[in-house]
Amino acid sequence: MRYLPKKIGLGSAIVAVVLGGVIVSSLLVHVTWWRTARVVSDDLVDTLSSGITRNVRRSWWDRVIDVQSLTQTVGDLLDEAEVSLETVTVVLTASRYAGAIKWMVLVGPDGSIVAAEHPTPDTVRLIRATADGTATILEAMHRSGESMAPGELPAGDRLVVHGQGWVEAAATLDQPRWLDVEVTPDGNERGIAYVMTTQRGVLASILGYDRFASLLGSIPVAETGRSYVLGPDGRIVIKSVRDGPEPMAELDAVARAAGERIAARPAAGLNIEEKARLWVDGERYAVGLTPLWFQGWQLAIIIPEAEFLDEIDRTILRVVLGLAFFLFTAGVIVAVFARRFIADPVGRIADDLRLVEHFELEEIPHRPSIIAEIDRLSAAIRGMAAGLADFGKFIPLELVRSLVTGGHRAEPGGERRELTVLFADLAGFTSLSERLGDKVVPIVSSYLELASGAVEEEGGTVDKFIGDAVMAFWGAPLRIDDQALRACRAALAIAAGMDAAAARGEPLGELRVRVGLHTGPAIVGNVGSARRLNYTALGDTVNLASRLESVNKIYGTKILLSAETRKQTEGAILTREIDAVTVYGRKEPVRIYEIIGRADAETSTLHRSYAEALALYRERRLAEARDLVQVQAEKDGPSRWLAARCIELEANPPAPDWQPVTNLDSK
Numbered sequence: 001m002r003y004l005p006k007k008i009g010l011g012s013a014i015v016a017v018v019l020g021g022v023i024v025s026s027l028l029v030h031v032t033w034w035r036t037a038r039v040v041s042d043d044l045v046d047t048l049s050s051g052i053t054r055n056v057r058r059s060w061w062d063r064v065i066d067v068q069s070l071t072q073t074v075g076d077l078l079d080e081a082e083v084s085l086e087t088v089t090v091v092l093t094a095s096r097y098a099g100a101i102k103w104m105v106l107v108g109p110d111g112s113i114v115a116a117e118h119p120t121p122d123t124v125r126l127i128r129a130t131a132d133g134t135a136t137i138l139e140a141m142h143r144s145g146e147s148m149a150p151g152e153l154p155a156g157d158r159l160v161v162h163g164q165g166w167v168e169a170a171a172t173l174d175q176p177r178w179l180d181v182e183v184t185p186d187g188n189e190r191g192i193a194y195v196m197t198t199q200r201g202v203l204a205s206i207l208g209y210d211r212f213a214s215l216l217g218s219i220p221v222a223e224t225g226r227s228y229v230l231g232p233d234g235r236i237v238i239k240s241v242r243d244g245p246e247p248m249a250e251l252d253a254v255a256r257a258a259g260e261r262i263a264a265r266p267a268a269g270l271n272i273e274e275k276a277r278l279w280v281d282g283e284r285y286a287v288g289l290t291p292l293w294f295q296g297w298q299l300a301i302i303i304p305e306a307e308f309l310d311e312i313d314r315t316i317l318r319v320v321l322g323l324a325f326f327l328f329t330a331g332v333i334v335a336v337f338a339r340r341f342i343a344d345p346v347g348r349i350a351d352d353l354r355l356v357e358h359f360e361l362e363e364i365p366h367r368p369s370i371i372a373e374i375d376r377l378s379a380a381i382r383g384m385a386a387g388l389a390d391f392g393k394f395i396p397l398e399l400v401r402s403l404v405t406g407g408h409r410a411e412p413g414g415e416r417r418e419l420t421v422l423f424a425d426l427a428g429f430t431s432l433s434e435r436l437g438d439k440v441v442p443i444v445s446s447y448l449e450l451a452s453g454a455v456e457e458e459g460g461t462v463d464k465f466i467g468d469a470v471m472a473f474w475g476a477p478l479r480i481d482d483q484a485l486r487a488c489r490a491a492l493a494i495a496a497g498m499d500a501a502a503a504r505g506e507p508l509g510e511l512r513v514r515v516g517l518h519t520g521p522a523i524v525g526n527v528g529s530a531r532r533l534n535y536t537a538l539g540d541t542v543n544l545a546s547r548l549e550s551v552n553k554i555y556g557t558k559i560l561l562s563a564e565t566r567k568q569t570e571g572a573i574l575t576r577e578i579d580a581v582t583v584y585g586r587k588e589p590v591r592i593y594e595i596i597g598r599a600d601a602e603t604s605t606l607h608r609s610y611a612e613a614l615a616l617y618r619e620r621r622l623a624e625a626r627d628l629v630q631v632q633a634e635k636d637g638p639s640r641w642l643a644a645r646c647i648e649l650e651a652n653p654p655a656p657d658w659q660p661v662t663n664l665d666s667k
Contacts, residue, residue: 055219057290057299063215067101068176068194071205074104075198103185103206105161106198107170113161115185129159160187170195170202178294184208192294209238216240225303226251230289232296234259254278254285254302262289262298271296277305345369345378352381414525419475419537420487420517420565421545422460424451424494426468427512427553436507443507444468447498450508454493458486463536469549473537476524484519484568488595491515491559516548517561519568540586547583548592551664555579555594556637563591574601576611578638581662589661594638606632610639618660622646 104116111131116124161167166179176196184191184206191208207215216227217240229238236255257278265272271291278285288301345367352364367378426447433440448470452462455472459480463471472490474483494513502509520541526533548560555578566575575593582589596607609628616625626646629639645662 067205067207070101071104071194071196071203072176074205075196075203078106078198078200078203101205102191102208102211103204105159105185105204105206106201107161107167107204108201111162113159113185115159115161117186127159129161131162132158134158159185161185166193166195166204167202170197170204173197179204180295181206210241212238213241221301221303225301226255228255228258228300228302229292230255230259230262230298230300232262232298234261234263237297250281250283251285251302251304254280254287255300258287258289258300258302341369341371342374345371345374349374349378349381352378414523414527414538416521417476417479417524418483418520419473419522419524419541420483420519420568421522421537421542422455422470422472422474422487422491423516423546423549424470424472424491425514425549427514429468429511432507432511443511446501446506446508447511447513450497450501451494454490454497457493458490460486460490461535464534471542471546473522473524473542476537477535482568484517484565485572487517487519487565488559488561488569488573489598491517491561492595492597495558513558514549514552515559516545516551517559517565518545518548519562519565520544543585544583544590547586547664548590551581551583551592554662554664555641557594559595560592561595563593566593572599573597574599574603576603576607576638577614579614579662580660581664583664589659606636606639610636610642613639613642617642617646620654620658622650626650 102118106114108114113127113129113131115127115129117127118124160183164182166181169179173195176194179193179195181191181193181204183189189208189210191206192212193204193206195202195204197203212229216229216238219227219240221227221240227240228236231237234256236252236259239252239255257280258276261274261276271293272289273291274287274289276287276289278287284305286303286305290299290301291297292299348367352367364382366382367374369375369378426444429440429444432443436443447468448465451470452472455462455470458474459478460472460474461476463473465471472487474480474487480486494515498509498511498513500509518541520539522537522539522541524537525535527536527538528534544562548562552558552560557578560578561569561575566573569575574596576596578592578594580589580591596603609632613625613628616622616628623646626643629636629643629646633640633643
């Protein structure tokens with residue numbers, strides 16, 4: 001079995017196509033724009049990162065040079081014999097560069113120590129110590145030159161100087177150098193020192209790591225960036241400290257990742273500048289590496305790219321949201337337009353075609369549309385429906401529906417079915433037509449309209465009109481379970497319509513309808529030639545229904561039905577038995593019944609009297625039967641007939657083998 005894909009509506013298809021095109025175009029534009037923006041953003045980040053790195057490096061080296069210059073100046077002053085250390089302390093305190101230096105230490109040839117300590121960038125303390133480190137604070141001064149209370153000396157009144165590598169290394173220097181300091185003179189931290197020899201001994205300007213960190217922190221690195229000093233093995237040696245909010249802790253992880261890059265370098269590539277982008281925990285960071293030319297240290301400037309790209313990302317988000325809103329709005333507009341002007345009209349036209357398929361043609365209107373093709377299509381369908389509706393007046397609609405929906409061709413042929421056949425004719429029509437002439441046509445038309453409407457209302461098929469007679473049947477082309485009941489209801493509706501016309505004083509009310517009904521097997525199908533066909537029913541069932549319609553003339557009844565039809569409607573239709581007859585062309589007697597009404601109708605005294613009289617008649621108790629019906633003979637046709645029949649048999653007594661069956665040998 002071939003798989004059939006699920007169908008979608010026209011409106012959905014139009015919306016999908018339009019939105020698909022809009023989305024694809026928008027995505028192409030957005031991706032192109034986004035890639036361009038990303039390239040520009042990357043270039044911007046590179047430019048800003050490089051600029052910040054250069055600025056930090058320049059600022060750092062400015063401070064390094066300041067420290068070196070200040071140390072050289074102090075050294076030169078110390079070489080002058082007439083200059084005292086107190087004078088140097090005053091110079092150091094007043095210097096604008098002094099804040100970068102935590103300690104300035106002079107180690108004399110005899111091991112004595114004179115140190116200027118900067119507890120804060122704005123204060124200095126002059127300390128003298130012996131060779132064993134025992135120290136005394138000589139003076140404490142503010143940068144403004146104001147003397148201060150000396151305060152307490154740290155490290156238990158001792159300076160930690162002797163025994164360190166930088167002191168021994170300084171004795172062999174032929175020019176100033178930066179050396180690593182294992183511990184600052186107060187014994188609290190590590191540091192670095194710019195060391196030179198003078199006539200009075202070794203002079204060292206020492207920067208502790210905390211002062212180094214503060215120095216780095218004083219150099220701006222964007223708003224959320226940070227400076228690090230990384231060793232050649234990749235470890236973090238120093239990280240900047242600054243006033244204000246603490247930089248993000250995540251930057252330490254980025255610094256470690258940058259250190260891994262440094263550690264992975266070959267020996268020849270340690271002191272190189274490098275720009276890199278590192279992803280850490282889903283965030284991207286711009287990293288600038290530049291050598292400090294000291295023990296393989298690298299200055300690492302780390303800046304979250306979000307600082308540069310947040311606004312761009314927000315712009316992208318706004319564009320995406322704007323695009324989404326645009327797509328949503330466009331989708332709503334397209335959907336409304338497609339449904340209002342295309343999908344709904346086409347859907348209604350499809351419903352109209354489905355009505356055509358089922359030959360329900362009178363319900364199809366013309367559906368005007370602003371779209372010319374849809375308007376023309378609807379007009380064409382309406383015209384086709386009108387033509388088919390006219391055509392449907394000549395043949396049974398259910399037959400056409402079955403042919404159209406089943407895809408069958410109209411060809412000669414038939415099948416045996418159980419049908420309920422109805423014949424309806426007008427009594428007194430001949431005399432009325434002689435009296436009215438061609439004016440009788442509207443009367444006949446109104447009667448035929450009444451009869452065919454009643455038949456179609458009950459789902460029957462109008463076979464043909466024969467003058468003022470109507471032939472109809474139930475059970476073909478559609479099979480109907482309650483066909484006999486439907487036929488009886490249609491007969492009652494025809495009779496009620498005639499009575500209503502009489503009550504309104506219409507000419508149709510001057511006529512009287514006669515109806516015959518019979519249920520039985522018949523041949524039904526397309527009868528005729530290959531060029532012209534008639535869908536009809538043939539057989540004894542049809543003939544008997546026609547005969548029963550004529551039998552109404554004898555008994556003065558309106559609607560007669562056979563025992564077979566009565567059997568199928570018992571409990572739903574109230575009847576009374578009229579007689580047993582043999583009709584023309586049929587030897588077997590047929591019991592015939594008159595319809596009194598629906599099951600809720602009341603049985604009158606007249607009907608009960610007739611039933612008793614009929615039973616007496618069949619027992620040859622003719623006089624008793626006659627007496628029962630003579631009193632109602634004037635107002636009841638069957639009673640009148642039975643009274644006359646009894647009188648006739650009383651005058652001519654029947655033979656001993658007589659059967660109470662009326663022989664009707666004429667059509």
